[in-house]
């Protein structure tokens with residue numbers, strides 16, 4: 534069997550004609566997932582706060598003979614997300630896959646982080662996902678089928694000093710995904726938290742580095758460029774989760790699994806190791822001085 538442009542299809546035609554929504558799809562992991570889902574035949578709704586990025590991704594998909602449309606909105610605006618779901622459902626009749634991926638980073642010592650900054654990270658990374666679940670899951674339950682993929686993080690499985698708001702949201706997302714997956718799977722809807730390691734995307738450039746952390750912003754950027762995996766690897770893991778649903782998918786396992794296992798066995802040993810890593814890469818973390 535061949536796909537568009539004669540590309541061989543390898544059992545992934547289950548996505549042909551399916552309707553997918555990807556948030557934060559203008560860059561990095563969301564962009565890579567949107568492009569991959571479109572190549573696999575899905576009709577992709579590209580959602581991002583940045584209109585130009587949205588248009589660029591849609592244009593790329595269309596150039597590749599895929600089907601996509603752009604939606605510019607802030608995922609933390611629950612009314613806008615509700616209107617997005619209503620609009621797509623009335624246009625398409627259903628949503629099969631929603632990848633709630635939009636997220637922002639924030640680094641800094643706790644005393645340098647304002648309440649406004651805490652709220653923004655929680656609004657985008659956590660409430661934005663809650664809004665997506667609230668808007669899209671009822672339609673999936675009505676149809677008795679659907680898959681919600683949430684981009685959490687390796688930092689939803691192990692903590693790291695200097696990233697308290699980010700870590701707070703990602704731990705919450707892992708818990709939410711596991712609870713929802715157990716609750717909804719018997720009704721035909723699966724929920725997966727994807728937990729990537731370090732990925733070379735725009736996230737460091739877009740992140741706020743408060744107070745002492747500001748000094749290591751460019752060093753963190755270089756670390757992500759040098760050590761980060763390609764976002765396409767995470768997109769491939771999202772696709773594999775759609776084919777073989779699981780509550781948690783660790784992406785770039787070599788970055789995450791060893792420390793996750795260590796943290797489960799001995800939190801104290803993990804924290805000692807994490808302190809050493811933080812002191813080399815980002816020496817503003819509380820236990821790194």
Ligand SMILES: NC(=O)c1ccc[n+]([C@@H]2O[C@H](COP(=O)([O-])OP(=O)(O)OC[C@H]3O[C@@H](n4cnc5c(N)ncnc54)[C@H](O)[C@@H]3O)[C@@H](O)[C@H]2O)c1
Nearest residue numbers: 557559560561562582607608635636686731732734735736
């Ligand atoms: N890059 C990594 O190492 C890494 C690791 C683990 C998890 N993640 C998670 O992956 C997800 C995607 O991040 P990325 O690394 O691809 O970053 P990125 O900055 O390259 O892409 C994020 C995209 O989300 C968009 N966005 C930001 N705020 C938004 C909002 N309020 N509403 C709509 N769109 C918004 C941005 O415009 C951008 O296009 C995030 O949830 C992030 O926490 C990233």
